[in-house]
Amino acid sequence: MPTLKAVRGTRDLLPPETALWNRIETTARQVFARYNFGEIRTPIFEDTSLFARSVGEETDIVSKEMYTWEDRARAQSEKPQSLTLRPENTAGVVRAYIEHKLGETGQLQKLYYIGPQFRRERPQKGRYRQFWQIGAEVIGPPSAGSESPLRDAEVLEMLATLLDTLGIAGWTLELNSVGSSADRERYNQVLRAALVDVAPKMCVDCQRRVVTNPLRVLDCKVPEDQPIIETLPKIGDSLGQDSKDHFAQVTAALEAAGVPYHLNPRLVRGLDYYTRTTFEFTHGGLGAQNALLGGGRYDGLSEAIGGPKAPGIGFAMGLDRLVLTLQAKEADHSSASPQVADAYIAPLGEALNAPALTLARELRRAGLHIELGDGSFRLKKSFEAADKAARRIVILGEDELQSGILTVKDFASGIQTKVPCVELAAHLAKPGGA
RNA sequence: GCGGCAGUAGUUCAGUGGCAGAACGCCUGACUGUGGCUCAGGAUGUCGUGGGUUCGAUCCCCACCCGCCGCCCCA
Structure with a gap:
């Protein structure tokens, strides 16, 4: 097939x-x-x-x-x-x-x-x-x-x-x-009458239009026909x-x-x-x-x-x-740039997947644009994926889960900070660069 | 509907009647919790589809499909 x-x-x-x-x-x-x-x-x-x-x-x-x-x-x-x-x-x-x-x-x-x-x-x-x-x-x-x-x-x-x-x-x-509609009917007759004499001198398309739709003659783009069209009656005069x-x-x-x-x-x-x-x-x-x-x-x-x-x-x-x-x-200034999330959440290890979903849920409900990674990714791969999809990466490993203090890195500035979980939404809501 | 030009990797495009190519992108590793840069390696694919010619066709021929340019028309 x-x-x-x-x-x-x-x-x-x-x-x-x-x-x-x-x-x-x-x-x-x-x-x-x-x-x-x-x-x-x-x-x-x-x-x-x-x-x-x-x-x-x-x-x-x-x-x-x-x-x-x-x-x-x-x-x-x-x-x-x-x-x-x-x-x-x-x-x-x-x-x-x-x-x-x-x-x-x-x-x-x-x-x-x-x-x-x-x-x-x-x-x-x-x-x-x-x-x-x-x-x-x-x-x-x-x-x-x-x-x-x-x-x-x-x-x-x-x-x-x-x-x-x-x-x-x-x-x-x-x-x-x-x-x-009455004006137009009148004009069509006037136009038809005027075209009888000149139509044979016009392009083949116009000769066809004279029969099918005389108004269309006015739209002709053939240069040789333009002087003839100029001499045709104007619709304004038939109004x-x-x-x-x-x-x-x-x-x-x-x-x-x-x-x-x-x-x-x-x-x-x-x-x-x-x-x-x-x-x-x-x-x-x-x-x-x-x-x-x-x-x-x-x-x-x-x-x-x-x-x-x-x-x-x-x-x-x-x-x-x-x-x-x-x-x-x-x-020239690439309007087709893909959308960029506020943060990418990177769970370190599949055991962190569920906590990561919970964190993403909270942040998304706070109105943030969040991309959720996968715990099976190695950290390097998470960074690569995060860099394409988001302005920041939020690392969620065992340490972070235990302490409740998350690691956040901003890609534009390269600055990495520790942010308590309760302050995370407010931190991510700020524009990038910090 | 008519006339013309084109179709090859995810993308942009080379190429040849005799093994399918480049760049970018992608994947893996160097680097086991730190991306971009670099280096090493890897995969790209019905060469639009179907026929024909030929020992052999991605290449030549025909038809079709799709896109683009012009016409027609319209937004």
């Missing part, structure tokens, strides 16, 4: 790397709390139709990237249910919002999530089939202010603060408005007055708060539910996967899946990509 390995596009996260993951998650939770967001946890799989109706039947995500299967029918008379591993989390959050009638509270719901998502794409660095997203949604009835441009600006300001707090330097906020005013208030609030942004009229996003404000935070050094996070408004999403009017705005950040960015930054 061939050895089993993690399936394509999935991976194990091991210590010490997981410490960085935890740091990022903890920071995110702290920042979200300051903005009064609460955590929501939705199921990892949902009814397939939830994603078809929200993300969009024609999107790449739904049409070719989902892990979908038929759940066994419970009875002969029942039809099997089509289930799907979530490819994103906004749909699940909005489904929960509707299901639990959160709109009936009359309050704005501010919810964040952290969890794995699944898309069957070709793996690459920064792109996995099981990947992690940290996201948040602000959603509620219009009477709660859910459509206010202030909410958009607040979310963007929060993201800028979160990235800064994490220590991610050099991010760029790409901002655009794709208008209401209704309401959309224009809304967007103007978002940018005005960002400027007032001092959040730098870059207007990008070509920013188009691949999920059908986005309306009006859309954005990405990008970062160089991620290669082709340069988007750290993306998001936008989804004013019609709730209705699309059978709920009440509940405009909202949200984002999803790629946790895997945050980790990559921070690892690249911290590469």
Whole structure:
């Protein structure tokens, strides 16, 4: 039997790397709390139709990237249910919002999530089939202010603060408005009409996009096509007055708060539910996967899946990509240092194993990080093991057991001291070097 | 899904159609209750998997798997 390995596009996260993951998650939770967001946890799989109706039947995500299967029918008379591993989390959050009638509270719901998502794409660095997203949604009835441009600006300001707090330097906020669904429909027609004449002069990918998804032409990176793209109508010109005013208030609030942004009229996003404000935070050094996070408004999403009017705005950040960015930054001063315990307890002889466990129990209950050795080790081996795992070694031999006075050696200073058992916890709680 | 590059020890990587290598790391001892430094010795392994060519394949060929780069798309 061939050895089993993690399936394509999935991976194990091991210590010490997981410490960085935890740091990022903890920071995110702290920042979200300051903005009064609460955590929501939705199921990892949902009814397939939830994603078809929200993300969009024609999107790449739904049409070719989902892990979908038929759940066994419970009875002969029942039809099997089509289930799907979530490819994103906004749909699940909005489904929960509707299901639990959160709109009936009359309050704005501010919810964040952290969890794995699944898309069957070709793996690459920064792109996995099981990947992690940290996201948040602000959603509620219009009477709660859910459509206010202030909410958009607040979310963007929060993201800028979160990235800064994490220590991610050099991010760029790409901002655009794709208008209401009516605006977008109008623009699609205008764009299609304009492309009829110029498309034959463009790259083969663009010629295909003209048919499949004209908005995507704007995203083309082929240098020869750029002059042509410049001549195409801008989505901003197709926006209704309401959309224009809304967007103007978002940018005005960002400027007032001092959040730098870059207007990008070509920013188009691949999920059908986005309306009006859309954005990405990008970062160089991620290669082709340069988007750290993306998001936008989804004013019609709730209705699309059978709920009440509940405009909202949200984002999803790629946790895997945050980790990559921070690892690249911290590469020179080895962020991957293994964790180091306060002390290593070295029992001398197997008869000391049980007393050593008791001592470790007391110290751990006092809040210390303790590594417990083994009495079968020779002292030299205990020292070697201790030096790798801890800042100090506590020697527990027959002498120490009889006298109740333990031998403690600090590795950084090389100083060895005798410490009475009752004072040991306090002694070890002090920083190293003494 | 398409195009390209790669896969050898725990890790980073050399290498060759004829016995599988280095560095670091690991283990043992010198040193029986004192680590790091030093010295002596030792083990690293299905050479990604399966076929083919060949007297003989880790090396050449094919397929597959996995990773990486670009495209597509996205976080």
